Amino acid sequence: MTTTKAPATIEVAITAEPLEDRPSGEGRDGRSGAEVRFSGRVRDESGRVQALFLEHYPGMTENALEKIAGHARERWPLNAIEIIHRVGEIRIGEEIVRVVVWAGHRHAAFEACAFLMDILKSQVPLWKKELSDDGWHWVEARERDAEAAARWMGGPSERAR
Amino acid sequence: MSDAVIEVRFFAALRERVGEEILRVSPPAEVGTVAALCDWLAAGYPAVAAAFEATPRRMVAINEELATPDSAVAAGDTVALFPPVTGG
Numbered sequence: 060m061t062t063t064k065a066p067a068t069i070e071v072a073i074t075a076e077p078l079e080d081r082p083s084g085e086g087r088d089g090r091s092g093a094e095v096r097f098s099g100r101v102r103d104e105s106g107r108v109q110a111l112f113l114e115h116y117p118g119m120t121e122n123a124l125e126k127i128a129g130h131a132r133e134r135w136p137l138n139a140i141e142i143i144h145r146v147g148e149i150r151i152g153e154e155i156v157r158v159v160v161w162a163g164h165r166h167a168a169f170e171a172c173a174f175l176m177d178i179l180k181s182q183v184p185l186w187k188k189e190l191s192d193d194g195w196h197w198v199e200a201r202e203r204d205a206e207a208a209a210r211w212m213g214g215p216s217e218r219a220r
Numbered sequence: 221m222s223d224a225v226i227e228v229r230f231f232a233a234l235r236e237r238v239g240e241e242i243l244r245v246s247p248p249a250e251v252g253t254v255a256a257l258c259d260w261l262a263a264g265y266p267a268v269a270a271a272f273e274a275t276p277r278r279m280v281a282i283n284e285e286l287a288t289p290d291s292a293v294a295a296g297d298t299v300a301l302f303p304p305v306t307g308g
Contacts, residue, residue: 099308113307114232116300119284144307156308176308182286184279184300185307186232197233200277200304 067137067161071124073115075147078154083141091138091161093168097176099156101149109190113146113155116184120144123183131160131175135167142175144185174211181208224295228261230271231302234278237271246295254280255289257299275303 074081083096101111128140139161149155158175162168179185187198228243235241243265251260262269272278280287281300293299 115307116229116231116281116284116302119281119300122284123286180308181305183307184231184281184302184305186303187306188232197303198306200306205304 067132068139069125069128069132070139070141071121071128072143073117073120073124073146074143075145078143078145078157081143083157083159088138091163093162093165094159095162095165095168095172096157096159097172098154099176101151101153101155103151104189107191108151109192110151111149111155112188112190112195113144113149114186114188115144115146120184124179127175127178127182130178131171134174135162135171136164137162137167137171140171140175142179144179144183146185177204177207177211180204226257226293226295227298228257229298229300231300233303234271234275234301237274238265238267240267243268252292252294253289254282254287254291254293254299257293258289258301277304278302279304 102108124142124144128142131137131140137160141157141159143157145155156179158172158179160168160172160175162171181204188195189198224246225244226247228245230238230241243261245261247257247260251257258272262272279302280289280291282291282293282297284298284300
């Protein structure tokens with residue numbers, strides 16, 4: 060037996076197709092005791108929002124997702140990472156983003172998944188527009204998203220080690 | 221047209237407010253940082269000045285890597301300007 064561990068596999072994608080049609084792979088190889096999946100969905104904001112439109116920076120967006128997945132892989136012992144973000148027009152209740160992390164144990168998987176979402180929301184070039192009764196409006200970035208990302212910048216987590 | 225061109229790209233609300241997706245510009249050599257480039261653009265393009273005013277918080281990427289106002293820019297670079305990101 061060798062103690063060398065294969066690096067976590069990384070799969071990222073940007074797509075205009077519904078994520079609901081897309082199964083997530085991995086995880087059944089016997090190595091991963093933990094699979095943590097986050098799905099971000101379009102909220103109706105009490106009926107105010109009818110749809111979302113997501114714009115991105117083709118090329119840079121995919122590279123930025125690869126990069127944050129690489130950071131997660133350096134920081135936690137993971138087996139695989141999948142990040143898929145939808146672009147274009149998206150209806151209420153549909154999936155906007157899916158982050159799935161497979162790891163030997165749950166703490167690493169939970170923390171890496173939360174890290175990936177927090178960093179994605181503040182550093183990956185994607186922009187939301189909302190359709191409401193008075194037309195399309197760009198969504199303003201929220202301070203608390205930047206703060207959530209900043210919380211991860213203080214050094215590696217000890218809990219998941 | 222010389223090679224001394226910087227490609228400036230705009231995204232989301234900033235693109236709509238500028239009314240252009242891409243500007244190819246040749247600023248003088250002393251325009252060496254993102255901040256200086258933004259000042260130079262605002263001085264020469266009224267639509268950019270108005271868009272910057274309407275979008276005071278902005279992010280920047282140079283050659284598809286996130287950068288800061290102090291980052292160096294040079295001929296051949298692609299500089300992307302955009303509002304704070306809102307994915308996820």
